[in-house]
Amino acid sequence: MPETITTTDGARAIPEVAMSTTSTLVTRTGSWKYTRPAYHDRVAPCNAGCPVGIDIEGYLNLLREGRVDEARDLLLAENPLPAVTGRVCHHPCENTCNRRTFDGAVAIHAVERAMGDLARQRPAPVLKGKRRTERVAVVGSGPAGLACAYHLARFGYGVTIYESAQEAGGMLRLGIPEYRLPREALDGDIARVVAHGVEIKCGVRIGEHVTWKELTELFSAVCIATGAHTSRALGVPGEQLPGVQPGLVFLRDVNSGKRPDLGRHVVVVGGGNTAMDCARSAMRLGAKVTVAYRRTREQMPAIKEEVDDAMREGAEFVFLANPVEFQEANGRVCALVAERMALGEPDASGRRRPVPTGEHFTIEADTVLTAIGESSALEGFFGDVEGSDSGLQVDALGGTNRDMLYAGGDVTDLARTVADALGAGKRAAIGIDRHLRRHHGDTAELNALRFADGNLSAVRWMGRDPIRRVNPVNAVVGVDDLNFAQYQRVPRHADPHLDSDRARGGFDEVNAGLSTAEAMDEAKRCLNCGVCTQCDVCLIFCPDAAITRAADGSYTIALDYCKGCGLCAAECPRGAITMTQDRP
Amino acid sequence: MSQLRIADCVPEGDLLTSGHLACPGCAAPLAMKLALKALGPNTIVVMPACCFTIIAGPWPQSSLQVPVFHTAFATGPAVASGIRAALDTQGKFDTTVLVWVGDGGTFDIGLQALSGAAERNENILYVCYDNEAYMNTGIQRSSATPWGAWTTTTPAQYPEATNKKDILAIMAAHNIPYAATATVAYPVDLIDKVTKAKAMRGTRFIHLLSPCPPGWKCGDDEGVELARMAVQSRVFPMLEVEDGRRWRFTMEHAGDPVEPYLRRQGRFRHLSAEQVSHIQAEIDAHWQQLVQRTAQDALVPA
Secondary structure, eight states: OOOEEEETTEEEEOOSSOOOOEEGGGSOGGGGOSEEEEEOOOBOHHHHHOSSOOOHHHHHHHHHTTOHHHHHHHHHHHOSOHHHHHHHOOOHHHHHOTTTTTTOOOOHHHHHHHHHHHHHTSOOOOOOSOOOSOEEEEEOOSHHHHHHHHHHHHHTOEEEEEESSSSSOTHHHHTSOTTTSOHHHHHHHHHHHHHTTOEEEETOOBTTTBOHHHHHHHOSEEEEOOOOOEEOOOOOTTTTSTTEEEHHHHHHHHHTTOOOOOOSEEEEEOSSHHHHHHHHHHHHTTOEEEEEOSSOGGGOOSOHHHHHHHHHTTOEEEOSEEEEEEEEETTEEEEEEEEEEEEEEEOTTSSEEEEEEEEEEEEEOSEEEEOSOEEOOOTTTSTTOOEETTEEOOOTTSBOSSTTEEEOGGGBSSOOSHHHHHHHHHHHHHHHHHHHTTOOOOHHHHHHTBSTTSOBOHHHHTTOOOSOOSSOOOOBOOGGGSOGGGBOOOOOOOOOBOOHHHHHTSOSOSBOOOOHHHHHHHHTTOOOTTSOOOOSHHHHHOTTOOEEEOTTSOEEEOTTTOOOOOHHHHHOTTSOEEEEEOOO | OOBOOOGGGSOSOOSBOTTOOOOTTOHHHHHHHHHHHHHOSSEEEEEESSHHHHHTOSTTEESBSSOEEEEOGGGHHHHHHHHHHHHHHTTOTTOEEEEEEOSIIIIITTHHHHHHHHHTTOSOEEEEEEOSSBTTTTOBOOTTSOTTOOOSSSOTTSOOOSOOOOHHHHHHTTTOSEEEEEETTOHHHHHHHHHHHHTSOSOEEEEEEOOOHHHHTOOTTOHHHHHHHHHHTTSSOOEEEETTTEEEESSOOOOOOSHHHHHTOGGGTTOOHHHHHHHHHHHHHHHHHHHHHTTTOTTSOO
């Protein structure tokens, strides 16, 4: 007869050989650890880098799961004009993409464009929530005005936009050529804004047809988004000569269907997007184009792709050339005299400052288009609203020094891009909503609406974030937080372009864009930085079998057994696990 | 999908329980967890003295949900041969007998028993999880310790002076049906190999690199990364050998320089640039030998 012994789990017969009767679960190895892992969803750099404040990682993640409608709704909840920004945005999101050093940034613009074009064929989402009685006026129907009106409409307000031109769109319609932004893409996005109940009154100039006083009496709040439509003058002799004209005026003519005769040789002065638009439009009118810029290619503020395209289409670039005089022949400009510059120390913008060398040279010109920047015409419009030559001064929510007056876009002194304007319009909309609801949140509340230190999220403001976030931390995930060993290289989809000869021959869209299928593929390249996708890497690599999967696919860490080795956090492909020091 | 497939390639369920006594970040229980996913519950483990003797837990506990037979250092394959015979007598042909043992019990102390079992082509699966020294007893060198490495018996002034034994070639020379290398950095590859071995009969041998944070003097969270670097720098290539003749690589190897792999580990901190170059030259020479051996293999680089 075997003898019996008493063990921790009761009396047992002693077997013939020493045999285990229980598992090691009685040993709480969790007491060994001094660091502990936790799941914390963090912010992808694209989201933080987007001036509009789009949950880019969020909608790419939904696309990865095939949830196309939800992805579209999430994109549209933050950005009213995806078909526009997918084409013309300078996409800083891609410059911050953690994939860029691995095998190329995700082509976010191409995915956004495909989503924007898809959204055009679908009805606008049904607006839920309480309608509000207050009405808001928006002055200007450019990206800032449209965004402000769109978000206010989604918050429940009645909105009227006043547009002085005959058609809505502002600089998107008057400044950006059709070969970059076909009018059906712009019209489709604007139609969706209108479908949200926004009224757009074109051909109405505030201060002329309606006074500012009337406006402030008729509406509970006003958003000023009139843009910046005045080309800055070079201030050099001969600028008044026939044949020298502001680039913006030229673009406005071309974009309204006119085809001015520019002569044989056109010189464009400037290195920004307006300069590139002028150069490429002029080439399409048959001119030979020279771009004169006072710094070098590296310092050009234009979107890199636009410079590439201009070069591909045959524009000649003369760098380090600063105009000093326009020469006249037969009552018209005939040449530009420029001074050769050299690069000096960096200036306030961080770019190297051009310094004169004293050497002069001449470029022949039948027409000169100046595009060295725009300023807003503030004359008399706003009376006592504070501002300077560089634009109106606004706070973090677009508020001016006047209680009910908000502003956004190029009319303010902030960055002048389409994306910044859309973001400013959203901020003003949230500002106006807070103002009218007499909601006075603190800075912390406002910061919780941001993607890290990026723009505000309308989805978060409305409390309708469709993404389930695990213990979110509002901090950006850097490239060092990722584990690229868990990814394979997949080349980025390149945008197909019209060949240069065909492109130069007309105003057809140059960038043909990706097909929907290609765009969906591209969306799958997203690394989902900082956001758990339930990929099981942590579960598989835990040497202590301390991670288990819950019914909803999320993970639980048995801290009684986790020894704090950190392999889960080290192996997590996307930095969604953080190790924190254990308290003694 | 740009993430490497892993979730749907690794079976659910663990036969390793939490609360085992491995050090934090030890690769051995991770390797065991993955191997048992492939082998399933119809497995008997024979365990000669090694780190895992401790990891398995003190009596009356066990961290493995399959029978484990602890044996003396030199006797793993002999005991396994006996258990196999007993199982066969009872008609339990589909039970896998797994010998799970470290490098000391394989390269040094258990080598004759292993050679004997392989010569008889005993129907057992032998996994050597190799952490490159006698870690459990205090990091003494074994014949698996790489040239130049620090251990407590090969201090930095007089580091390991002999090359690591080529155990895969030794086992392949027994013309056993299956011999392979594997490591925890590539769980899908590891599970594929164990699954393949499980389906075969005869002596099957897997040499598994198992990083040891205390012995390698690396961070607790660095083991998997080091194993990956060992493979990609060709320190520990991923191979299969069938019947001792057909050699093949089971993945592509980037051929990264060995230096970053060495510099991440305190046990190599004392190495001079010349010594690192020597190690690189040895790796390159061994790689050339492997390229010749695998000449029929589609994965051989041109």
